[in-house]
């Protein structure tokens with residue numbers, strides 16, 4: 001489907017707290033603005049609800065996962081239309097049970113709906129001649145066999161991809177081992193982001209509802225800090241929804257490669273001029289001073305002349321570094337490293353810099369903040385200059 005010439009419609013409403021009754025009303029209000037939930041979900045259809053749940057267990061308050069009360073509120077609305085509802089994501093099998101630590105399991109139990117770990121239900125090989133990076137991949141059977149996919153992304157920054165929202169959340173329908181391998185197979189930023197868009201193009205959600213009440217700023221998707229934004233966004237076009245979300249937190253949608261490439265490939269609308277925002281105006285909910293990841297400076301610098309941009313982007317590369325005092329020796333980072341660059345030595349993680357491909361999977365998985373992102377002095381200086389340039393570009 002080519003959406004380049006179409007306009008997109010995104011609902012934007014304020015929402016104050018994670019209280020199921022209140023949130024159901026807020027989400028319902030957002031959905032009413034785009035035609036109502038029943039316009040997306042036929043009666044008694046088979047619905048899959050894709051949450052954002054990173055593999056290492058974390059409590060909901062850290063804002064790494066879609067809040068369980070948000071999930072419960074959506075599912076409560078869905079139950080008025082269909083009883084065939086499955087909630088899920090692909091996470092490491094416990095113990096501990098990641099779904100229980102975050103509270104998603106309890107939320108699904110309260111709502112009386114099925115919760116699955118995608119890796120326990122199997123994957124189906126998929127290929128598409130229109131792909132830019134992938135020859136073939138494996139996608140969750142449960143997702144592919146559903147009639148309606150409802151995507152519930154969390155509003156978060158991302159150290160590697162700048163922003164993770166509705167488009168990138170669909171990467172989670174691949175098996176965890178393959179997701180890690182792709183970090184090594186698609187090391188160049190262009191290839192990695194085109195690969196993400198390939199996955200998105202094969203599992204386009206029918207409806208996206210973003211948890212933007214408590215977002216994550218800084219070095220997300222796991223190492224950032226919670227930040228209140230107080231909004232819910234909803235719409236059929238995941239690209240447009242992400243474009244509105246990034247604008248709210250001060251990121252130019254065109255600095256997020258997944259959005260840029262998805263729009264170029266006709267998979268959605270990233271141009272704000274072609275998006276009708278209904279409900280609140282973006283300017284009324286904009287958050288000033290939202291911390292962006294260092295990678296957003298790189299995106300801004302890439303707008304500079306080509307010879308300069310290549311040099312600068314290289315300098316901006318960040319490497320992971322282990323903070324020994326915080327390392328508990330849990331070895332989660334060693335398990336996820338796609339090139340086996342991490343070894344455990346005296347119960348402390350050690351990174352072999354010469355093997356590291358800077359995918360930051362270890363940073364993403366460490367729940368003890370023991371893996372920090374290291375940038376050279378020159379890189380930090382350039383990041384500062386990049387942000388200054390970004391402000392200048394935004395004004396012009």
Ligand code: SF4
Pocket residue numbers: 322326327328329330331332333334348349365366367368369370371
């Ligand atoms: S760095 Fe983090 S993930 Fe790795 S062993 Fe230490 S605590 Fe665990």
Ligand code: SF4
Pocket residue numbers: 320336337338339340341342351355356357358359360361362363
């Ligand atoms: S050490 Fe960390 S950043 Fe480097 S390749 Fe392994 S997981 Fe990726």
